[in-house]
Amino acid sequence: MITAQDVIASWKLVSWRRKVLDTGEEADAFGPRPVGFLNYAPGGRMMVLVVRSDRKLPAEIPPTDAEKVSLFESMLAYAGTYALDNDKVFHNLDLSWNQTWTGLQQVRFCRRDGTRLVLTTPTLKDPMDGKDSIHILTWEKVS
Helix, strand or coil: CCCHHHHCEEEEEEEEEEEECCCCCEEEECECCCEEEEEECCCCEEEEEEECCCCCCCCCCCCCHHHHHHHHHCEEEEEEEEEEECCEEEEEEEEECCCCCCCCEEEEEEEEECCEEEEECCCEECCCCCCEEEEEEEEEECC
């Protein structure tokens, strides 16, 4: 059973793997070495930001429309409250980079592995391509 003591911290992303259910294909979900942080606060608030490590710098400011799309597609961010129940953490989203997620609940199976936290999604439609997938995110405790 996962407890608040197990998750309350700041976490740095170590890996993000995706398995497509139809094909069994497994790959890095956000390319090699995505960069991200996840924070669970004692008061029940959480936030996460993840970006691809190979994001392209816009040629100038403001970015072109194509550059804006590329930047949007190379990130994930949301914030809200969280609740724990046995081996699950429930993220109740107040806001999200993907407006279709705002107001929804995201469920993650949760386990500790030493200084690491492993979050696994149930089967979901991938927000980038709509394929039924499972995502496994491994986080290292930083504080």
